[in-house]
Amino acid sequence: MDMKVAKKKLGLKDKYKLMTRDLGWEPSYHSKDELYPYMNYEGIKIHDWDKWEDPFRLTMDAYWKYQAEKERKFYAIIDAHAQNNGHLNLTDARYLSALKIFLQAISPGEYAAHRGFARVGREFPGVGPQVACQMQAIDEIRHAQTQIHAMSNYNRYYNGFHAFADQRDRIWYTSVARSFFDDSMSAGPFEFMIAIGFSFEYVLTNLLFVPFMSGAAYNGDMATVTFGFSAQSDEARHMTLGLEVIKFILEQDPDNLPIVQNWIDKWFWRGFRVLGLVSTMMDYMLPKRVMSWREAWDIYGVENGGALFKDLARYGIKPPKGWDDAEKAIDHMSHQFMLGLYQWSFGTSFHSWIPSDADMDWLAGKYPDTFDKHYRPRWKHIKKLAAAGTPFKNYGLARLCQTCQLPSVFTEPDDPTLTCHRETVYKGEKYQFCSDGCQHIFENEPEKYIQAWLPMPQLFQDPIKGDLGEWMKWVSLLDGKDNGDYAGSEDQKNFEAWRGLATTNQ
Amino acid sequence: MQIDLRTVAIQPQRQAFDHLVRRFGDKAASRYQEGSYDIQAAENLHYRPTWDPDHQLYDASLTRIVMADWYALKDPRQFYYSTYTLTRARQQETAEANFSFVESRGLADMLSDELRAVALNVLVPLRHAAWGANQNNTSVCGYGYGVIFTQPCMYHAMDNLGIAQYLSRLGLLLGDTEALDAGKKAWLDDVTWQPLRRYVEDCLACRDPFELFVAQNLALDGLLYPLVYERIVDEHLSVRGASAVAMLTQFMSDWFDETRKWVDAVIKVAAAESDANRAVLTEWIRQWSARAASAMVPVVELALGSAADEAVGEQLEAFKARVLKTGITL
Numbered sequence: 001m002d003m004k005v006a007k008k009k010l011g012l013k014d015k016y017k018l019m020t021r022d023l024g025w026e027p028s029y030h031s032k033d034e035l036y037p038y039m040n041y042e043g044i045k046i047h048d049w050d051k052w053e054d055p056f057r058l059t060m061d062a063y064w065k066y067q068a069e070k071e072r073k074f075y076a077i078i079d080a081h082a083q084n085n086g087h088l089n090l091t092d093a094r095y096l097s098a099l100k101i102f103l104q105a106i107s108p109g110e111y112a113a114h115r116g117f118a119r120v121g122r123e124f125p126g127v128g129p130q131v132a133c134q135m136q137a138i139d140e141i142r143h144a145q146t147q148i149h150a151m152s153n154y155n156r157y158y159n160g161f162h163a164f165a166d167q168r169d170r171i172w173y174t175s176v177a178r179s180f181f182d183d184s185m186s187a188g189p190f191e192f193m194i195a196i197g198f199s200f201e202y203v204l205t206n207l208l209f210v211p212f213m214s215g216a217a218y219n220g221d222m223a224t225v226t227f228g229f230s231a232q233s234d235e236a237r238h239m240t241l242g243l244e245v246i247k248f249i250l251e252q253d254p255d256n257l258p259i260v261q262n263w264i265d266k267w268f269w270r271g272f273r274v275l276g277l278v279s280t281m282m283d284y285m286l287p288k289r290v291m292s293w294r295e296a297w298d299i300y301g302v303e304n305g306g307a308l309f310k311d312l313a314r315y316g317i318k319p320p321k322g323w324d325d326a327e328k329a330i331d332h333m334s335h336q337f338m339l340g341l342y343q344w345s346f347g348t349s350f351h352s353w354i355p356s357d358a359d360m361d362w363l364a365g366k367y368p369d370t371f372d373k374h375y376r377p378r379w380k381h382i383k384k385l386a387a388a389g390t391p392f393k394n395y396g397l398a399r400l401c402q403t404c405q406l407p408s409v410f411t412e413p414d415d416p417t418l419t420c421h422r423e424t425v426y427k428g429e430k431y432q433f434c435s436d437g438c439q440h441i442f443e444n445e446p447e448k449y450i451q452a453w454l455p456m457p458q459l460f461q462d463p464i465k466g467d468l469g470e471w472m473k474w475v476s477l478l479d480g481k482d483n484g485d486y487a488g489s490e491d492q493k494n495f496e497a498w499r500g501l502a503t504t505n506q
Numbered sequence: 507m508q509i510d511l512r513t514v515a516i517q518p519q520r521q522a523f524d525h526l527v528r529r530f531g532d533k534a535a536s537r538y539q540e541g542s543y544d545i546q547a548a549e550n551l552h553y554r555p556t557w558d559p560d561h562q563l564y565d566a567s568l569t570r571i572v573m574a575d576w577y578a579l580k581d582p583r584q585f586y587y588s589t590y591t592l593t594r595a596r597q598q599e600t601a602e603a604n605f606s607f608v609e610s611r612g613l614a615d616m617l618s619d620e621l622r623a624v625a626l627n628v629l630v631p632l633r634h635a636a637w638g639a640n641q642n643n644t645s646v647c648g649y650g651y652g653v654i655f656t657q658p659c660m661y662h663a664m665d666n667l668g669i670a671q672y673l674s675r676l677g678l679l680l681g682d683t684e685a686l687d688a689g690k691k692a693w694l695d696d697v698t699w700q701p702l703r704r705y706v707e708d709c710l711a712c713r714d715p716f717e718l719f720v721a722q723n724l725a726l727d728g729l730l731y732p733l734v735y736e737r738i739v740d741e742h743l744s745v746r747g748a749s750a751v752a753m754l755t756q757f758m759s760d761w762f763d764e765t766r767k768w769v770d771a772v773i774k775v776a777a778a779e780s781d782a783n784r785a786v787l788t789e790w791i792r793q794w795s796a797r798a799a800s801a802m803v804p805v806v807e808l809a810l811g812s813a814a815d816e817a818v819g820e821q822l823e824a825f826k827a828r829v830l831k832t833g834i835t836l
Contacts, residue, residue: 010678010683014701016710018672018674018678018683018686019670020688021672021675022674022686023633023634023635023636023637023670023695024634025634025690025693025703026694027707028694028707029703029704029707029708030707030708030710030711034711035707035710035711036559038557039555041557042807052734059668059671060594060598060667060668061601061602061668061671061672062687063599063664064591064594064597064668065595065598065599066589067591067595068592068594069595071587071588071591071592072592074588085516108545108547111545111546111547111653112547114660115546115564115647115648115656118644118645118647118648118660119648119649122641122644122645122648123643127562127637130641130644131619131667133659134640134644134663134664134667134730137644137646137647138587138660138661138664139658141541141587141657141660142587142588144541144545144826145537145586145587145588146587148540148541148545149537149540149541152523152535152540155520155522155523156518156519156521157516157519158519158522159519159524161521162520162524163523163524163525164523164524165523165524165525165544166524168547169547169548169549169550170549170550171614173760175550175552178547178550178552179552179553182551182552182553182563183552183553185555185563186552186553186554186555186556186557186563187556187559188556189557215553230724247684267627289731303702354767448556449553451553451554452552452553453550453551453552455550458550476524482635494519498516501516503684
């Protein structure tokens, strides 16, 4: 009888090595520089790609198996949600404004991340990081799709969702998120990883994700909660990748530190500006609120972020440059945003509204130092105008920041009564900014940011030529349906009528 | 008896998103459509890539193929993430069952030394070729234009990685880590493998996403998969009693049958778009398939010996017949 030869027992780590990095080889028919041409121009020095520690070990068979399990659950739930008119379980249809912004601005970002990770998944000359990036690439298209699928049913019943693909490219406020993702993808592979993999996924994602998904749960939005839960284990993988990337780069060469620090400064501020919209959602748009933006910042920004940067201090990394300015903005930004959204609500494919007295009392409780002093008086004034039948609308064009593309609605870090405004002259042209952070970002890479597509000047070009109706057509905005005050909107009327059908015998 | 449950009836305001209504009419859209059409940013791209300032962030002119609408390149499988993963999860269950069947019954040990050597010599170095394919498809996904075209390339890339991993497991099962070491050495140094390795490296240097799609997915895989998994594994090895190898590579056989339908559909639509496209495709397919065929000869010789030339020749004829169905005469 043959003796069975005992196979060597391979540990998990060694086995994964054979399943990934052992697949690679040193090319000899082309130089490495030719096959991986984008590795040097950012100035990052990598001496040994083998030092890369795999942030997770997942072979494809296991990936398919786990992900399919999650997919089955996800679609079972959203099918049931659609079939049972789950949208009628919402606390209030006002809540949908947050989802509309998400679909128009954030889901396209998931798609952009998919493409960005596919690119870096090709360009890094190390199998370990390539495989990790490729898995994130395929995850990100998953997130874009599950979000679109989850919101598809809302689109059947509510306004504001129907033109998300057009509005991603054309409407003014989505260019905030679009320019953010375009900025990261047009950067080199290492900067992309610090921008999305580290700054966005690791430092800031909890500020987006946790409030958003908790907000959905609090407000009866089963569809969104489901994609949130379903994406959670993917996000955990993405976060470990983000952390591994930064440690790997910093450990490879001391010259990498100033470059990485500069990117962290930049992407923290870029991310902070994009996530500003989340503050408005948390403080104003959720009929049933989870916590205030200030409370979320204290947990996910100050506590978690603080611990992270303490951990990274051993590499010489300092907290991002804009950190203090961010802290000073926290008690103001959601109010400044919502006031902005309200006055420009004729041009948004979602509704905004004047907060009720009860809401204002809640805000005053959460923002004892700022709300009553600076913002309640403005809302009161706006409320008076609305009651008089002359609602406050700002048909003037907002002055957009050349970097983050938000209207300049923010105040000086140390003077909440003074709008913050910066400008720079570059090659004879004047450029406007909302903050020191955005001005610095521009001045570091002016040739990049002068290319920014700014939605306001577009208004005066073909085919719009300054005509608001033409502009609405161009951005696929249905006047009187998608935009304006929630009070009196079709969404409000329909939701109340349908809910009546579902809960009474009238 | 059917009982109709009653639910509150509410009249929907619309059937589908605007961009889908424009494409498909005012009716409910499928999840494939919702998850694929027009979800790539198309206008007002903000900045040119710092790594390639001559192009846009998404740029259809990276390839010589010209499409009026890149979304015409529909995947007949209509794979979006969910249908893709569900399909592969089922296949991986079968593959897992096959591996454990072979392992638990000691079938690997029952292979003759000669057949085991053939299996290892042919299949194990291919894990590197599959890794090359992974990078190439990742590249097409990264730089191609339009979600309908790029999305399945990402799935394909992950499949290529899965195949590289199944081949690695096969190597470990039949010959332990020594087999993987020997396979890698052959891939790097053995003259048998150099034409193929050169082909793969030339693909890695190719930056036209559509040409890369042709070179990797149509020309190379269109010859490699039938030659290796049909002619060598199914016909040569199984007939001689090594059907265990066929069990371990069933995933690859099934996968090729499925994916070639998508590859053909893409080529067919691109060729039908214009004479110029057809001419470019003809040129690419001619060049790359001729090179792929000659690169495969020494590999096939490892199993079929002097019959390799004829086998590759026949396969090349079959390949031409396949391509002819896409409207391209080689």
